[in-house]
Amino acid sequence: MKKTIAHIYALGDQAITIEWSSTISEEVNDQVMHSFHFFQIHPIEGVTDMIPAYSSLTLLYNPTIIRKQAMGGSPFEWLKKKLAALTVAPETVAQETAPIIVPVCYDTSLAPDLVEATQITRCSIEELIALHTSKIYKVYMLGFLPGFAYMASVHQQIQLPRKANPRKLVAAGSVGIAGEQTGIYPIEAPGGWQLIGQTPLKIFDITKEEPCLFKPGNWVKFEAITLEQFHQFNAA
Amino acid sequence: MSITIIKAGLFSTVQDTGRKGFQHLGINPNGAMDVLAMQIANLLIQNKADEAVIEFFYPAPVFRFNTAAFIALSGADFVASINDIPVPINHPIFVPENAVLSFTKKQSGHIGYLAIQGGLELNEWMNSYSTNTRAGAGGMEGRALQKDDELKLKASAIQKNSQSQLQVLPWMADTKGLYQTQSLRYLPGNEFSLLNTFSQQFMTNAQFTILADSDRMGYRLKGPALKSKKQIELISSGVTNGTIQLLPSGQCIVLLADHQTTGGYPRIGHIIQSDIPTLVQQSPGTVIRLIPVNMETAEKINTRQGQYLQQLKNACTLQLNAYHRH
Numbered sequence: 001m002k003k004t005i006a007h008i009y010a011l012g013d014q015a016i017t018i019e020w021s022s023t024i025s026e027e028v029n030d031q032v033m034h035s036f037h038f039f040q041i042h043p044i045e046g047v048t049d050m051i052p053a054y055s056s057l058t059l060l061y062n063p064t065i066i067r068k069q070a071m072g073g074s075p076f077e078w079l080k081k082k083l084a085a086l087t088v089a090p091e092t093v094a095q096e097t098a099p100i101i102v103p104v105c106y107d108t109s110l111a112p113d114l115v116e117a118t119q120i121t122r123c124s125i126e127e128l129i130a131l132h133t134s135k136i137y138k139v140y141m142l143g144f145l146p147g148f149a150y151m152a153s154v155h156q157q158i159q160l161p162r163k164a165n166p167r168k169l170v171a172a173g174s175v176g177i178a179g180e181q182t183g184i185y186p187i188e189a190p191g192g193w194q195l196i197g198q199t200p201l202k203i204f205d206i207t208k209e210e211p212c213l214f215k216p217g218n219w220v221k222f223e224a225i226t227l228e229q230f231h232q233f234n235a236a
Numbered sequence: 237m238s239i240t241i242i243k244a245g246l247f248s249t250v251q252d253t254g255r256k257g258f259q260h261l262g263i264n265p266n267g268a269m270d271v272l273a274m275q276i277a278n279l280l281i282q283n284k285a286d287e288a289v290i291e292f293f294y295p296a297p298v299f300r301f302n303t304a305a306f307i308a309l310s311g312a313d314f315v316a317s318i319n320d321i322p323v324p325i326n327h328p329i330f331v332p333e334n335a336v337l338s339f340t341k342k343q344s345g346h347i348g349y350l351a352i353q354g355g356l357e358l359n360e361w362m363n364s365y366s367t368n369t370r371a372g373a374g375g376m377e378g379r380a381l382q383k384d385d386e387l388k389l390k391a392s393a394i395q396k397n398s399q400s401q402l403q404v405l406p407w408m409a410d411t412k413g414l415y416q417t418q419s420l421r422y423l424p425g426n427e428f429s430l431l432n433t434f435s436q437q438f439m440t441n442a443q444f445t446i447l448a449d450s451d452r453m454g455y456r457l458k459g460p461a462l463k464s465k466k467q468i469e470l471i472s473s474g475v476t477n478g479t480i481q482l483l484p485s486g487q488c489i490v491l492l493a494d495h496q497t498t499g500g501y502p503r504i505g506h507i508i509q510s511d512i513p514t515l516v517q518q519s520p521g522t523v524i525r526l527i528p529v530n531m532e533t534a535e536k537i538n539t540r541q542g543q544y545l546q547q548l549k550n551a552c553t554l555q556l557n558a559y560h561r562h
Binding site: 012013014019022024049051060150 | 260470
């Protein structure tokens with residue numbers, strides 16, 4: 001694999017970030033995922049958390065533990081050196097390729113911005129649904145809320161700007177678009193994405209051992225369901 | 237073996253040192269805002285340093301001990317009393333059965349901690365007792381404590397020996413060396429260089445006022461509007477406890493325990509971890525000063541603070557062992 005580590009910087013005194021690029025691209029994000037998965041398989045002792053993002057990976061660390069490995073030297077400098085020397089062989093990475101199927105009801109009663117979205121995009125509701133369900137999206141990163149997956153890229157024709165005035169409350173399961181990104185609100189929360197549908201799936205469930213449906217690097221495909229199917233989904 | 241919440245207080249939650257290992261899923265760390273005070277309260281009564289404690293703001297909660305207990309208070313001094321007898325913070329205290337712990341006044345600090353020997357009998361969520369109110373998980377049913385909540389206690393030495401007298405043990409944890417009395421220190425962030433000359437100049441010895449709408453997610457700072465040299469669009473990436481984000485309005489926010497895991501605003505700096513406890517103990521309206529330090533200095537300060545905490549731990553153990561032998 002090509003080594004294109006552009007920039008390693010301190011994110012305060014207990015976190016370090018590797019940034020490959022300042023653009024969003026699948027290739028750059030693949031590099032993030034390779035490194036993220038590599039450190040999941042080969043953890044560095046003292047690294048307590050990882051935050052993979054579009055084009056960067058942040059490692060949070062316990063400086064006391066890192067300092068021991070650094071023989072008393074600077075924990076940051078030790079980690080920086082280690083990361084700079086890193087070359088991740090793609091074969092060490094287990095890729096999950098089968099997409100997670102997410103049923104979405106695009107009925108206007110569950111999609112408060114759908115009509116507006118058709119006006120912005122000059123697509124009919126049917127066209128918009130067809131375009132949104134036509135692609136398999138990549139989970140580039142999670143953030144904002146527990147289990148909130150940033151997926152991309154939606155078809156150019158249905159890319160929508162964020163709402164000028166974010167909603168105070170967005171229902172859990174709401175499917176939204178913001179620019180080239182699409183995502184699902186895992187829990188009720190304030191939000192500014194254009195809401196075009198709703199899934200009956202539980203995206204975030206605290207009673208489960210793995211509470212989040214999506215992981216970084218997953219693939220997701222939306223499938224349109226009717227309002228009736230939506231209501232039957234959790235009744236069944 | 238339990239305590240009852242007689243009065244809820246402003247925002248009282250169960251917290252430990254935080255939820256680690258799940259930030260890649262967008263699950264934020266939570267945990268005590270002032271991890272030093274939390275640990276000191278635990279160390280005073282020979283709990284594990286990361287045992288879950290109750291964190292509270294002012295107006296503070298009122299607790300009834302349905303069983304005798306061994307406790308310590310640390311962090312803010314809200315002038316505590318047990319059965320109307322004043323008790324100090326940073327001392328181990330024997331509490332008799334049916335005693336009521338209440339607080340009368342916000343004397344110093346902003347966030348108080350109550351540790352109980354043995355700890356609280358709760359279920360962990362994702363390896364932590366910390367309350368994530370947004371997810372509705374962890375701590376007491378994933379929410380702030382309410383009136384009439386009953387929190388079960390794990391067994392402790394004192395419950396077995398059932399002390400019947402209120403007793404404040406004579407030694408105290410000297411926390412002075414842990415908190416910063418002068419300027420708070422920060423490491424310039426990755427986007428610091430994008431600030432314009434005035435803003436960079438200002439940040440060499442910055443003065444801000446903590447705003448009223450500050451909470452566990454972050455403290456908002458009021459100061460002159462800071463600006464970048466040119467409009468910058470950033471791609472979302474990791475942020476952490478202490479990150480100083482520059483909002484589009486030109487105002488800053490310091491991210492704290494309940495912060496989101498990622499953000500897209502310029503990160504102009506990061507409060508060093510050692511100074512976060514000092515920051516969070518400042519109430520809204522307080523003026524704070526920020527000065528930049530380099531990594532070497534930040535790491536030195538951290539090491540020194542760690543050593544001080546270790547000494548404090550040893551001293552607490554020594555005192556308690558001597559007391560028990562007595």
